[in-house]
Amino acid sequence: MGADIEPHLILIDHATGETAILEGRPVEELASTLVEQARAIQTAAVGIPPSDDEPE
């Protein structure tokens, strides 16, 4: 209840390790860029290797 409804996300540039938190308008502006980038690269859900994560 009363939660922040501004869209937000965390950006990590692994070239430098820098992180940035985007909120509100910058997220909306980035959204179209990310979707365009995603569309430019074909993607698929094929399957994953067996997980060795320990059950909690």
Next chain:
Amino acid sequence: MRVDWATLARYAESSGGLATLVGAGIDTYYPPDLPAPIVLPLTVQLRGGQDEMVQPHQISFRILDADLEQVGEEGTLGFQSEPNPNIEEGWEAGVLLTVVSQFVAEKEGPYSIEIAIDGEHKKTVPFRVLSAADEAG
């Protein structure tokens, strides 16, 4: 605290304690050429007791290649959940994080995102990068 689930998507964002995911479930990227910049919108569902969740924590993300070598630098950030007065007694608290990782894939093969909380490994999210040119040929 644990990572209940984590999934890649074409696009993801968080708002109001929820996540909006478009094209969730990706595990394979087919860039036209290599090396290629890869963008990984990852949504992470954290779960834990409320007492634990309201403490400050650090979450880190590393990308490993097929040889388990780290690609680029680790990204680390701190977070601290607000206490939720409406949580049901005995229920776990939850936090949804949307993290967009960007890296350059130099070669084809399996990769993974390794998620750690306070230095302890919690989850592996595997994915592959395959050249679209190879797939077409």
